[in-house]
Amino acid sequence: MISRLSGVLLSRRPNQYVVDVGGLGYEVLVPTAVDRMLVDKQPGDALELFTMYYLQLDPTKAVPVLIGFVNxxxxxxxxxxxxxxxxxxxxxxxxxxxxxxxxxxxxxxxxxxxxxxxxxxxxxxxxxxxxxxxxxxxxYALMKDQPSASAGVAADASEAMEDASLALTQLGHTRAEAERMLMDAMREAGQPQSAAELLRIVYRRQNR
Missing domain, CATH: 1.10.150.20 (5' to 3' exonuclease, C-terminal subdomain)
Structure with missing residues (x-):
C-alpha cells in the first residue's frame, strides 16, 4: 500500500496531480481544500503527499485510486x-x-x-x-490547514492535544468534557508546545 509519495510534480489539473517518483508517474486525486493549499506548486517543483489508497468500483471493473493530502x-x-x-x-x-x-x-x-x-x-x-x-x-477542528512544510508543527500540536485529553479523562472527566475544555484552551493558546501547557491553561480558566 502506498502511504506517502515524495517526488517531482509532473503535471496538475484541478484536483488531479501526476507525481514522478523514481521515474514512475503516479496519478493522485487531491481534494479541493488541499488543492488550494498547494496553489503555488508548479510542474518541476518537489512535492510530498500523504496518500490513501482505495478501489473505485465501476460497473465492470475496480479502479485503483490514490488520494493525496499535505499532512x-x-x-x-x-x-x-x-x-x-x-x-x-x-x-x-x-x-x-x-x-x-x-x-x-x-x-x-x-x-x-x-x-x-x-x-x-x-x-x-x-x-x-x-x-x-x-x-x-x-x-482537527483546532488545526488550521497549512502547507506540508508545517506538517510537523501540526503533528506536535495534535500529540499535545491527545496527551492532555488522556490526562483529563484519567482525572475523571468524560471524553466530551475533556475535548470541550481543550478546545477552549487551544483557542487561547494557539499552537501549544506541550500537553502540560494545555493543562495549565485549562485549570487557569477553571479558577477564574
Missing part, C-alpha cells in the same frame, strides 16, 4: 469520515471541498445546517456525521 492529520480526518455509515470515499472527497478545520468544528458543534450544505451530504448524512464523529474530531 498526516488531513489523512487521519479523511479516514474518520470513512467510518460514518454509508459515506464512501467519493462523498468524503466532496466534503473536503472546504477546509478540514471547518468541517470538524461543525461536527463538534452539532451544526447540521452547515454540514447538510456540503456537496453530497444532505440532511441524513449530516446527522450521521454528527452521531458518529461528535466528540472525536476536536483536534
Amino acid at each position: 498526516e492529520l488531513q489523512k487521519e480526518f479523511f479516514g474518520q469520515l470513512l467510518t460514518v455509515p454509508r459515506l464512501g470515499p467519493k462523498i468524503a472527497l466532496t466534503i473536503f471541498s472546504v477546509p478540514m478545520s471547518e468541517v470538524a468544528q461543525a461536527i463538534e458543534q452539532g451544526n447540521a445546517t452547515f454540514l447538510k450544505q456540503l456537496p453530497g451530504v444532505g440532511t441524513q448524512k449530516a446527522k450521521d456525521l454528527i452521531a458518529t464523529l461528535q466528540g472525536k474530531v476536536a483536534k
Whole structure:
C-alpha cells in the first residue's frame, strides 16, 4: 500500500496531480481544500503527499485510486469520515471541498445546517456525521490547514492535544468534557508546545 509519495510534480489539473517518483508517474486525486493549499506548486517543483489508497468500483471493473493530502492529520480526518455509515470515499472527497478545520468544528458543534450544505451530504448524512464523529474530531477542528512544510508543527500540536485529553479523562472527566475544555484552551493558546501547557491553561480558566 502506498502511504506517502515524495517526488517531482509532473503535471496538475484541478484536483488531479501526476507525481514522478523514481521515474514512475503516479496519478493522485487531491481534494479541493488541499488543492488550494498547494496553489503555488508548479510542474518541476518537489512535492510530498500523504496518500490513501482505495478501489473505485465501476460497473465492470475496480479502479485503483490514490488520494493525496499535505499532512498526516488531513489523512487521519479523511479516514474518520470513512467510518460514518454509508459515506464512501467519493462523498468524503466532496466534503473536503472546504477546509478540514471547518468541517470538524461543525461536527463538534452539532451544526447540521452547515454540514447538510456540503456537496453530497444532505440532511441524513449530516446527522450521521454528527452521531458518529461528535466528540472525536476536536483536534482537527483546532488545526488550521497549512502547507506540508508545517506538517510537523501540526503533528506536535495534535500529540499535545491527545496527551492532555488522556490526562483529563484519567482525572475523571468524560471524553466530551475533556475535548470541550481543550478546545477552549487551544483557542487561547494557539499552537501549544506541550500537553502540560494545555493543562495549565485549562485549570487557569477553571479558577477564574
